[in-house]
Amino acid sequence: MLKKPCADVQLFTDSQQSYGIHDRIEGMISFIPRHSIAPDQLSLTFEGTTTVSMDTNETNIPLPPSAASQTFLRMQQPLTELPFWKSAKLEIGSSYLLPFEFIVPAEIPHNVCRHSHRHEQVHWEHCQLAPSMGQQSIRQLKDQSVDGMAPEGIDIMYSICLRVFESCHKTGAIRTIAEWTRPVHIRPSRKERAPLLIPQDSRYYCLGKEKKVIGGWCPRALGTLSVKAAQPAAIQWHPSSGIPATKITANLQYTTTAQSPPPELQSIHPRLDILTFFSLEPWPDFPDLIDSSICPYHNGLNVRTVSLQPCQLGPLEWQTFNSKESTTYTASVQVPVIFPNEMAYIPTFVSCLVARTYSVKLSFLYRVEGQWSRTSKTTVIVPVQIC
Ligand SMILES: [Zn+2]
Known part of the structure; x- marks a missing residue:
């Protein structure tokens, strides 16, 4: 004083x-x-x-x-x-x-x-x-x-x-x-917002990814693997409420015209991204959803990443749909996401000059028929609200 x-x-x-x-x-x-x-x-x-x-x-x-x-x-x-x-x-x-x-x-x-x-x-x-x-x-x-x-x-x-x-x-x-x-010290709680409408060319989020699967003893295109993640409900967190955690649902789809079995999903590696946006001038739009081409130089971004506990999976229960030309397999997984306990999570917010958002990057590691010694990867990045 x-x-x-x-x-x-x-x-x-x-x-x-x-x-x-x-x-x-x-x-x-x-x-x-x-x-x-x-x-x-x-x-x-x-x-x-x-x-x-x-x-x-x-x-x-x-x-x-x-x-x-x-x-x-x-x-x-x-x-x-x-x-x-x-x-x-x-x-x-x-x-x-x-x-x-x-x-x-x-x-x-x-x-x-x-x-x-x-x-x-x-x-x-x-x-x-x-x-x-x-x-x-x-x-x-x-x-x-x-x-x-x-x-x-x-x-x-x-x-x-x-x-x-x-x-x-x-x-x-x-x-x-x-x-x-x-x-x-002020920690306002925040009402849960509707899921974000994420632009196609977003720099910060990617809810779905499609990848060609190459495999076989003689490598060739076997099919397409797509992963689509859903935005989870907001995490209601307060310093006294314990470890923040959520589950992210991901839907997998594998379509093959080569009669190959679906890839073998081995593990999922979540990573927490803590993004702090800041600017010398007020933002006309949400900084995490704004078109990157109109971002002026006086915008700043600080990213902190934390690797979270990987999720080991047993064999997936694939559902099969056959058509004349192809076979489609679908499966759904729920990925537990547990944040580190030793941090103070302020709520997601956007003010005139400073904003904080959280997202979880999920890396899916899988192996393909005929390529068992090689691991392939596909990733999605899902926004997670903290309230
Ligand atoms: Zn403002």
């Missing part, structure tokens, strides 16, 4: 570690003026700010990183009911108590997100409360357990702020002469 010369201030909040939507943040400020201060010079707020700092320098000249900042939330605590409000000046050296109470909102004021959008859903998503994230918020809270896996330079911070203002006698301009803040 900083001590500024015009007053001694201590900020206390209740001991709750993390706050969700509609939670009450209660606390008290002890304020001892050291200079002459009028009550109406004080302002007590609950604020949320996003900062993005990224290196866009393409020259050899050392330049500071480019930065963008957005204060998306500023809720005011009324002080007019306090007993000392009507006094002309606060007494120097006296101790004043300022209680406060803020209810964490579900949304930010809609006029904060005023840029253009491709469609209304983007605006709606931007107006949902974003979670705390970033290295700075970890340092302020001195708590590694809130690591939301954000890259350096990307921060979403919430805090209780007490400010003392002063107006200039000549110009009337108001400036802040002292400021005290206390960080607050």
Whole structure:
């Protein structure tokens, strides 16, 4: 806590570690003026700010990183009911108590997100409360357990702020002469969204893959193997709710005109991809669904990947459909996906400048008739929501 010369201030909040939507943040400020201060010079707020700092320098000249900042939330605590409000000046050296109470909102004021959008859903998503994230918020809270896996330079911070203002006698301009803040950790839960409409040429997702199967003792085209995965239901996760896990259903189809048996599926290797998108300018569309050709240079992406427990499979139960020309085999598998426990999973979200998405890449390893010493692979990438 900083001590500024015009007053001694201590900020206390209740001991709750993390706050969700509609939670009450209660606390008290002890304020001892050291200079002459009028009550109406004080302002007590609950604020949320996003900062993005990224290196866009393409020259050899050392330049500071480019930065963008957005204060998306500023809720005011009324002080007019306090007993000392009507006094002309606060007494120097006296101790004043300022209680406060803020209810964490579900949304930010809609006029904060005023840029253009491709469609209304983007605006709606931007107006949902974003979670705390970033290295700075970890340092302020001195708590590694809130690591939301954000890259350096990307921060979403919430805090209780007490400010003392002063107006200039000549110009009337108001400036802040002292400021005290206390960080607050916010983890809003998120309502499950409909499955994503994934563009054909998506850079980040691929729900289905079709592959020619080459095999036989004398290698030749035997047929086509296709894998189609379904987007699973959102994972409802909270730090106290244990290990996040889900199951992804994948449908396999093998069509052969060469009367060959379906490939032998050996194992499935899931990998968790944690994507943090950030930008110096607000996005008009969802960054994970946007057409990559219109992505300007000031967009950034940080990807963290974690290999998950492979899934070993017994023989699949193939269903067979015969036609005159070909034979088609179909089978369905459910792949258990268990996330590592030691991480803090902030919910999937998209704000004006920062977004977080999760996806699971499934690699299917299989062997083909006549090529038993060789393993082939096909992969899909499935978005997974965390709420
Ligand atoms: Zn916006």
